[in-house]
Amino acid sequence: MKYPVYLNALRAFEASARHQSFSAAATELNVTPAAVGQQVRGLEEWLGTPLFYRSGTGTSRLMPTDTAQRALPDIRAGFDKLSIGLERLKQASTGGALTVTVSPAFAAKWLMPRIDRFHQAYPQTDLRLDTNLKALDFLASGIDVGVRYGSGDWPGLAAIKLADEEIYPVCSPSYLKRHGPFVDPAALAGHTLIHDLSMQNHPGFQTWRSWLDAAGFPSVQSERGLQINNSAAVLQAAIDNQGIALGRSVMMREDLTVGRLVRLFETISSPSKLAYYIVYRPECAELPRVAAFREWLMSEVN
Template identity: 65%
Template structure:
């Protein structure tokens, strides 16, 4: 079967069936209705069977024949597979640009302080960061790989665990020096609330941590509410209150002494984690595998 010769005719037939007219198909395919009609007639001649009937109502529209209607799902699935194959081919042969999606906070607190090591190891790969709080469609936005925070399940994506994390309160050294103890701090200072975690139903938040610590009766005082985890930590550094830190985000700030941990012996494991995510059909792309392996090595 010389199917490739009739690919344009198949496209014309499928579009005409969706629009129920040659004119609608012509507008989509950027050709004339006469050209669409000719392509469909060529396909009908090759198949030896009509694909459409004209409606008998006043409105002129195409009615797909019974045999053609049965074939349409397979034809559409075939076009979907062709598009996917072309996307993969384009990605495999694209330039050395790697598009990575991460949250703004993960970018500033974990990835950017380390990215120089990747660039030194792979100077021919240019990293393009797409920072967003919301999950975005990898195909639509041209994303190669990303890091997401959650339970590890995102439709259409392979997820490999990158980092677990713990939760604990932190404050500036000056604030701790002023009050002397975590109990006094909690009684007198505002709690900083991370609104970016509101979309994660499993995240314990301040109420979960206080209950875990045995202070569930403590009033959760109103304070600053911020929709960026990095900004929450910055507010704590500036002495505006106590932050419920996530160990992955706060590691470097603890190391430099910009923040101090208020409960060294009390940790609440987070039910959520960081995952490296990518489309399974892109798993063998060299630039993707290099970055994925580098992320896993950095986390280890």
């Protein structure tokens, strides 16, 4: 049986069902609400059955019919397969861009100092960086691969651990010379503590309070200080003598190596519950550029 091409109408239907709104679907698809409604009505006419009914009087919220609800998983899976097929066609050549999502801080402190080595290894692959603190929808945003910091569980994505991390206080050499020595964490009292708020709502993210408690110094006050929602800016504040930062080892490796920062209390070890992971859609695991970038990242931490 031959079917007419209704890909745009199916896309309009799927987006309308997901958002329960023609207007929201139109915004996503970059068309007018009228165009979305027309495409859905055309699909309904061809199928001979309604796909939506409105819930309640005086509301524009769309509710898919039972028939539509049953069909949606297969339609979404079909779009995923189409996307993968197009990606395979695009990546059949050695050219083109690889879209990578990382946090702004990870890009600045870890990825960018190393990225020239990737270009040398894969000169035909252009890299497009999406630096975003929000967890993006890889399929909708056209993301190939990313690096995320967390517990390793992101729905719909495969995750391979890239690097563990340790958390410890750091300051600039000049700050240490002027205010030190810091024999133990009790000496932190009265100093400006620089707080990293970039993942403050994640239950596994170390804070000054949790670090001091774990180190055995619950009496040291930690609430006040300089609060910054970017891990790279936290380290820069410490480099600029603004106070003492609770740093993340992966982020500040180069700063420690070249002497911009010094570690305090080296005998106190505090491994992070979180780690860095390479993430990608499972069905894209063997796409050439995704595999190449994944292998390059792993080589950089080994």
